[in-house]
Amino acid sequence: MEVVVVERPREGVALVRINRPEARNALNGEVRQGLAGAFTDLARDPEVRAIVLTGNEEAFAAGADIKAMAEAGAVEMMLREAHRLWAPIAACPKPVIAAVNGYALGGGCELAMHADIIIAGEGAQFGQPEIRVGIMPGAGGTQRLTRAVGKFKAMMMLLTGKPISAREADAMGLVSSVVPDGEVLETALTLAETIAGMPPLAARQIKEVVLAGADAPLEAALMLERKAFQLLFDSEDQKEGMRAFIEKRRPAYQGR
Numbered sequence: 221m222e223v224v225v226v227e228r229p230r231e232g233v234a235l236v237r238i239n240r241p242e243a244r245n246a247l248n249g250e251v252r253q254g255l256a257g258a259f260t261d262l263a264r265d266p267e268v269r270a271i272v273l274t275g276n277e278e279a280f281a282a283g284a285d286i287k288a289m290a291e292a293g294a295v296e297m298m299l300r301e302a303h304r305l306w307a308p309i310a311a312c313p314k315p316v317i318a319a320v321n322g323y324a325l326g327g328g329c330e331l332a333m334h335a336d337i338i339i340a341g342e343g344a345q346f347g348q349p350e351i352r353v354g355i356m357p358g359a360g361g362t363q364r365l366t367r368a369v370g371k372f373k374a375m376m377m378l379l380t381g382k383p384i385s386a387r388e389a390d391a392m393g394l395v396s397s398v399v400p401d402g403e404v405l406e407t408a409l410t411l412a413e414t415i416a417g418m419p420p421l422a423a424r425q426i427k428e429v430v431l432a433g434a435d436a437p438l439e440a441a442l443m444l445e446r447k448a449f450q451l452l453f454d455s456e457d458q459k460e461g462m463r464a465f466i467e468k469r470r471p472a473y474q475g476r
């Protein structure tokens with residue numbers, strides 16, 4: 221059984237599914253290799269315009285595999301270079317939607333936060349419980365979470381390790397929307413299909429500028445936006461989009 225399954229359920233949409241149900245989709249080396257490989261391939265594939273990342277009904281992912289690191293030392297953890305396996309997900313130029321049912325804990329919550337949009341089921345739980353096993357988040361949990369929800373909500377989650385419900389996550393801005401558990405994947409796929417119908421160069425520039433701009437001073441970030449905005453006027457899709465509007469027809473985007 222593959223621990224990471226890649227499917228093409230809709231035109232322009234790839235579905236990446238973590239498939240290690242016996243361990244609540246805990247992220248062991250094999251899962252991380254699988255995710256890194258999948259995102260590397262999908263980034264290059266011109267047929268793919270949006271990616272949905274999901275787990276199963278019980279767990280999106282219950283974190284890094286505790287059994288695989290319980291006896292490890294600091295040097296061993298360093299030599300594992302796990303951050304290299306997160307990089308293809310973080311650097312994915314295409315829109316990524318996390319479809320979250322069940323547990324999104326520790327590395328699982330961090331994985332969800334690598335996405336651009338998070339659709340959560342009503343029963344989903346988000347948390348950074350690392351402190352309860354003597355460690356701390358190591359894949360962006362102290363940084364992406366704080367940027368998403370602010371210091372005081374983040375500190376509460378990080379210092380207590382207590383999970384929060386999907387509704388709480390929604391209220392604090394950690395998810396994009398909450399839907400009934402049974403509708404999470406369908407909602408995410410429909411959204412991905414909508415985004416896959418958008419001009420891919422514009423989607424790519426929006427993602428790049430939002431992410432890069434968040435860590436830059438406002439003036440520099442606004443300049444990034446301006447340059448990207450201007451660049452799109454050299455794309456065929458900009459001409460197509462605007463002409464289609466004026467001619468009152470549906471645009472057909474080519475990604476050029």
Ligand code: HXC
Nearest residue numbers: 242243244246282283284285286287323326327349358359
């Ligand atoms: C390894 C895990 C696991 C994990 C669950 N399992 N989470 N194995 N690592 N993170 C395994 C259990 O050992 C058990 O295996 C099986 O999955 C089912 O789990 P149960 O606990 O029996 O299920 P349940 O009662 O439904 O509870 C689910 C749970 C709980 C609430 C998700 O399993 C849990 O608290 N898991 C740990 C969550 C956590 O602390 N995550 C942070 C990890 S540190 P057996 O063999 O007994 O059937 C981390 C650091 C990130 O993420 C650093 C950067 C990557």
